Amino acid sequence: MMTNLFSIFDPSTSQSISLNWVSTLLIILSTPYLYWVIPSRLQILIINMFNILNKELSILLSNSKKPGMTFLLISLFWLISMNNSLGLLPHIFTSTSHIMMTLSLALPIWMTIMLFGWLNNTTHMFAHLVPQGTPPALMMFMVCIESISNLIRPITLSVRLAANMIAGHLLLTLLSNSAVMSSLSTTLTISIAQIALLTLEMAVALIQAYVFVVLSTLYSTEIH
Template sequence: MTNLFSTFDPSTNIFNISMNWSSTIIGLMMIPTLFWLTPSRINIMWNKLSLTLHNEFKTLIGSNSFNGTTLIFISIFIMMMFNNFMGLFPYIFTSTSHMALTFSIALPLWMSFMLFGWINHTNHMFTHLVPQGTPPALMSFMVLIETISNMIRPGTLAVRLAANMIAGHLLMTLMGNTGNSLTLSLMSMLILGQILLLTLESAVALIQAYVFSILSTLYSSEVY
């Protein structure tokens, strides 16, 4: 049990450089390319996914946003989705289960939103600190609460993704380690449970990528 989290350690070193993090860009090899005169089915699916995400993000951000803003969040969604799915394969390092990656993406996003909002729309940012309909006696407390909730946003974004990725992988590891001591009948139940858990983890990989990108979009919509 003391070595339980060792499966998440980036331990592959070549020339004192951890090569596990190279799994972060493994999705680039799966991006469909235009080899054909007419689009392939993969390209059509890819374009439909990007268009669907663009329409949804555009609705959340609003019409006052800059053109091309949704491309940032579509790119984040695709990157997170690929990394979450790649981590489900054996011997592939799950980079999104580490705060070093999730926090380094969430913090610059949140910082850029805050700087843009406070520099260009200062009055609008102040109005967000006091929700509409707040009693005068609670205004000072609401400013404090809203400020704290705003400050912890990058941390909650990073922890939410990393914790969900670690939880599923850890449960699969614990179930897999008990296989040596089980009988044949219990082994079949264990395999069935692992298959069901892997299906759940596939859904979690997609949902967590969507949650990360949709929350980033909502945070950016507050600065306009």
């Protein structure tokens, strides 16, 4: 029995042991293995998706591409997308709907980018605080605005991912609760709406992972 609507996102399965976070490790079971002589159709689909993503990220990192950078970003995409998708299955906790998980992903990426930029390209980082063509009277304000914009980036990255995951699950829960005491026709309509919403959530699971990775890539290009 839920004490409140948001208790479905509470990562606790019992008073003695918590098993919800184990779902994060299930990504290992879904990772495509390359030692098969003949890969399955699922493995071919995943590899093709990785190749397309690698080409797009390589274009974004054309001026600042480092060895293994795209591999790191693709791994991050796979981690987030699989946790988003696993959360759509019954009785599996969506770890990416918890701010602790999303902030743990966004904060190290942002700190690494900032430390690398300020230690290796200090002059460029100072110049980036004042956009080109800014009037002298507004330079002080632009420095404050750009500084705040940089500082809140890990928060916006993590909150965007968690909020989008929470929104879909809350809507599915609200529709389920309203269908319990409804008539047969209403229940059928709600069921069709839930199927459509679930299909949309599958797309959102991949889109949000893609957005997270692309924004991280764009942030890393600003330090060069």
